[in-house]
Amino acid sequence: MTAVKLGLAQINMTVGNLPANAAKVADAARWAHGQGLDVLLTPELALTGYPAEDLLLRPQFVRQQEAQLGQLCQDMASYTDLHVVVGHVREQGGLLYNAASVLVNGRILATYFKHELPDYGVFDEKRYFASGRDPLVFTVKGVRFGLNICEDAWFPDSPARARAQGAQALLVLNASPYSLGKQDERHAQIAAHVAGMTMVYLNKVGGQDELVFDGASFVLDPAGGVAMRLPVFEEALGIVELDTQGRPVSLSATPHVWPDSLEQIWRALTLAVHDYLAKGGFTRAVLGLSGGIDSALVLALAVDALGAANVRAVMMPSRYTADISLVDAREMAQGLSVAYEEINIAGLVQAYDEALAPQFKGLPVDSTEENIQARIRGNLLMALSNKSGALVLTTGNKSELATGYCTLYGDMAGGFAVIKDVPKTLVYRLARWRNQRSPVIPQRIITRPPSAELRPDQTDQDSLPAYEVLDAIIEAYVERNESVAQIQAAGFAPEVIAQVVRLVRLSEYKRRQGAIGPKITSRAFGRDWRYPVTNGFRE
Ligand SMILES: Nc1ncnc2c1ncn2[C@@H]1O[C@H](COP(=O)(O)OP(=O)(O)OC[C@H]2O[C@@H]([n+]3cccc(C(=O)O)c3)[C@H](O)[C@@H]2O)[C@@H](O)[C@H]1O
Numbered sequence: 001m002t003a004v005k006l007g008l009a010q011i012n013m014t015v016g017n018l019p020a021n022a023a024k025v026a027d028a029a030r031w032a033h034g035q036g037l038d039v040l041l042t043p044e045l046a047l048t049g050y051p052a053e054d055l056l057l058r059p060q061f062v063r064q065q066e067a068q069l070g071q072l073c074q075d076m077a078s079y080t081d082l083h084v085v086v087g088h089v090r091e092q093g094g095l096l097y098n099a100a101s102v103l104v105n106g107r108i109l110a111t112y113f114k115h116e117l118p119d120y121g122v123f124d125e126k127r128y129f130a131s132g133r134d135p136l137v138f139t140v141k142g143v144r145f146g147l148n149i150c151e152d153a154w155f156p157d158s159p160a161r162a163r164a165q166g167a168q169a170l171l172v173l174n175a176s177p178y179s180l181g182k183q184d185e186r187h188a189q190i191a192a193h194v195a196g197m198t199m200v201y202l203n204k205v206g207g208q209d210e211l212v213f214d215g216a217s218f219v220l221d222p223a224g225g226v227a228m229r230l231p232v233f234e235e236a237l238g239i240v241e242l243d244t245q246g247r248p249v250s251l252s253a254t255p256h257v258w259p260d261s262l263e264q265i266w267r268a269l270t271l272a273v274h275d276y277l278a279k280g281g282f283t284r285a286v287l288g289l290s291g292g293i294d295s296a297l298v299l300a301l302a303v304d305a306l307g308a309a310n311v312r313a314v315m316m317p318s319r320y321t322a323d324i325s326l327v328d329a330r331e332m333a334q335g336l337s338v339a340y341e342e343i344n345i346a347g348l349v350q351a352y353d354e355a356l357a358p359q360f361k362g363l364p365v366d367s368t369e370e371n372i373q374a375r376i377r378g379n380l381l382m383a384l385s386n387k388s389g390a391l392v393l394t395t396g397n398k399s400e401l402a403t404g405y406c407t408l409y410g411d412m413a414g415g416f417a418v419i420k421d422v423p424k425t426l427v428y429r430l431a432r433w434r435n436q437r438s439p440v441i442p443q444r445i446i447t448r449p450p451s452a453e454l455r456p457d458q459t460d461q462d463s464l465p466a467y468e469v470l471d472a473i474i475e476a477y478v479e480r481n482e483s484v485a486q487i488q489a490a491g492f493a494p495e496v497i498a499q500v501v502r503l504v505r506l507s508e509y510k511r512r513q514g515a516i517g518p519k520i521t522s523r524a525f526g527r528d529w530r531y532p533v534t535n536g537f538r539e
């Protein structure tokens with residue numbers, strides 16, 4: 001017999017936009033009221049958005065947020081007996097807490113302060129928050145609900161304290177960002193801690209700068225079985241009905257099947273691009289389309305994220321551009337129906353050469369001239385951006401950023417680095433996966449050897465190890481923090497490991513100046529990788 005009807009609002013908040021976030025919570029509450037629900041969950045820090053970073057250090061931000069919470073409470077007062085759990089910050093005794101309150105009938109029934117504050121990887125919560133100490137258990141229609149916030153459930157203590165206070169169902173509000181394999185990790189980390197209680201895990205969804213939240217909210221029954229899972233990478237509402245013991249008896253959705261890993265990444269990247277532009281006030285994007293695989297993949301992602309009408313591709317041939325690059329770029333742009341234009345840069349390159357001829361007299365041609373080409377293209381794209389308001393998407397992949405195989409103020413110029421956490425081998429796998437759904441990337445772009453086309457007959461492998469080898473070493477060194485000896489023991493040649501490790505170290509300064517982009521692996525360059533630029537350490 002149903003005792004309590006509980007709603008899950010897997011919604012997409014905007015960091016800092018307090019009125020918009022409050023309106024989203026109020027909309028979900030209106031839905032919950034209409035459905036006759038008793039309890040509604042919203043994500044961790046729903047009101048501020050997550051992570052609000054140093055906005056949290058501004059007293060005015062905290063004050064406005066508190067006022068918004070009071071207003072929200074009033075706005076929902078007419079939804080009689082609906083308990084809305086809202087994540088917000090609370091200043092108390094000179095300390096700031098990552099909090100969640102139960103709002104009902106126009107007042108705050110109780111407030112919980114998060115116990116465990118993550119301070120690793122991309123998280124910085126100890127910079128802002130103090131830890132709460134007390135459990136919170138509240139009763140609705142005879143069912144006892146415990147409350148936890150995200151990291152709390154990754155440790156045994158907070159769920160155990162809720163259980164000790166008689167909780168039959170544990171409600172966990174989350175802002176848990178996506179990375180490959182993260183859903184399994186969440187389950188593995190949390191399931192044992194919540195055993196014996198029903199657990200309702202409600203996660204936020206949406207892109208926020210370098211992070212993308214997948215939602216994927218789920219319900220575990222007291223035996224640890226997955227009773228329900230909401231869709232991934234989209235907003236969703238769900239209902240679970242609990243019996244008098246807090247056990248799930250009826251669900252609005254059967255467990256949602258995970259998309260495979262390539263589809264997950266595709267959806268993560270498109271959501272990240274969409275939200276970065278939409279939340280920043282942009283509708284259109286522009287990129288340099290070279291006839292190579294990286295810009296082809298970024299174009300396909302941009303079209304899926306923004307729609308063909310909002311994407312502009314610019315081919316900028318030089319004397320080193322192969323005919324097939326032009327043919328393939330045209331074919332791809334035409335197939336996708338995006339605006340496409342060609343700007344020949346040969347004259348601009350020549351003008352640079354002539355201007356610098358006195359200074360460069362007697363010196364050999366080297367990467368200087370290669371970089372000038374990349375910088376001319378970057379300059380032209382930024383001009384198009386300035387004039388049209390379209391954001392420049394950069395096309396560098398993780399393998400290139402790891403090794404510095406990219407030009408500062410050249411192909412690195414732009415606003416959002418869509419595939420900066422996608423290693424080159426994964427670039428190919430994603431391209432093939434996307435073409436299986438519908439062919440958008442001409443086959444030759446996938447099969448031809450990668451080249452920067454900055455000098456005659458150049459290929460990437462003139463300067464870099466084979467991408468299979470490079471990516472495996474980068475994954476071991478960057479994602480798993482393995483030592484050179486460990487990587488060698490896995491069978492890689494010492495001189496190749498040394499070359500890669502050296503390039504990673506030497507290119508730190510470039511990554512610091514590069515555009516941000518979405519994290520999809522267990523460790524991305526960005527918030528997650530804080531290496532010194534000036535660095536004397538040698539292994
Ligand atoms: N520690 C440090 N801190 C701050 N700045 C530092 C620095 N070390 C050098 N620099 C500066 O950086 C400059 C060197 O960097 P930068 O000008 O970018 O140029 P650089 O790294 O020398 O050359 C770019 C490389 O990327 C390759 N590339 C370019 C474009 C596209 C692709 C592709 O396939 O996608 C590949 C190209 O073939 C070349 O091998 C130095 O001249 C110096 O001004």
Ligand SMILES: Nc1ncnc2c1ncn2[C@@H]1O[C@H](COP(=O)(O)OP(=O)(O)OP(=O)(O)O)[C@@H](O)[C@H]1O
Nearest residue numbers: 288289290292293294295315316317395411451452
């Ligand atoms: N001829 C070109 N026309 C337009 N953009 C270009 C051109 N060449 C390079 N670019 C831009 O600079 C980026 C770096 O490209 P480059 O060809 O040097 O190496 P890449 O990493 O192999 O990229 P891609 O696989 O897209 O060619 C490209 O992805 C593209 O955005």
Ligand SMILES: NC(=O)CC[C@H](N)C(=O)O
Nearest residue numbers: 118150151154175176177
């Ligand atoms: N917001 C949080 O507390 C996130 C930390 C948590 N371990 C996660 O990634 O899911």
